[in-house]
Amino acid sequence: MIKPRTETPDLSINLVNGTTWTLSEQHPEHFTMLVVYRGKHCPVCKTYLETIQKHIEDFKSKGVNVIAISSDTKEIAEATYNDWAIDDVPLGYNFSIDEARSWGLFISKGIKDEPDTFIEPGLFLIRPDRTLYAESIQSMPFARPEIKAILGSIDFVVNKEYPARGEA
Template sequence: MLKPRTKVPELNLKLVNGTSWTLSEQTPDNFTMVIFYRGLHCPICKTYLEELQTKLKDFTAKGVNVIAISSDSEERAKEQYDKWKIADIPLGYNFSIQNAREWGLYVSKGIKDKEPDMFIEPGLFLIKPDGTLYSASIQTMPFARPEFDDLLNAIGYITKNDYPARGEA
């Protein structure tokens, strides 16, 4: 289990735009927000990321870098990028099940034709510029994810009041 105030595992990913992304190379003013999502087969993920697209400038204004990551293949990730309204969100793919387990994510076996054999369940992590975990929200299914407006308000409070990460004990 990852604990707040400790280093998170490194992330090195290819993005659908042909570039690479590395967590340790991020230089946000406040946080890097890493969103793990189920993939192309998930209509709730589509809605969630499309909402994120509308709030992306708000997160940037609060000093937050954002990335969304799935275990989908490059082909499936590019299909999402083309079909979903998420043009400005860095989209990583081929996140391994082994790496997902290192992050404490839940993993599901596909039960429908449109689902991959195995895929990750959602998680949202706020990571400080020094690579330590500030907060995590991890789900076992696609429902009940953190609301972006709530996160934006929380980040405002956290940065204004220098509120420490909690849950480290």
């Protein structure tokens, strides 16, 4: 786990649109919201990312850059992008298991129609200086932060200059 108020690892990941996204090159007004999803096999992830899509303009208007990444291959990520209603959500692929562990994320062994191994969900709010503001890490597909609650919290955090917590 990464402690709040400490620098996150840098991250560079390929996107389905043919570009490369690098965390250290992001310059949001307030936050980068890094969403790690389990992969195309996960119906809960589909709903979650489609909810983010519905609010993507709200995030932008609040000074938050959003990206969603998984350990899926390029081909599977492209199919995800084409099959899910997430046209404006930058979608990254090939997030390595080792790199995910450096972010404190859980790794699962696949069952039934899942990949052999994959990364469980996480959400990170990262300040423009790459320090961690908040994180939510799950070992299961459910119990994720509600998107509308995050949007409301961002207003509070910014307006009250509320500091990151959990650093002690």
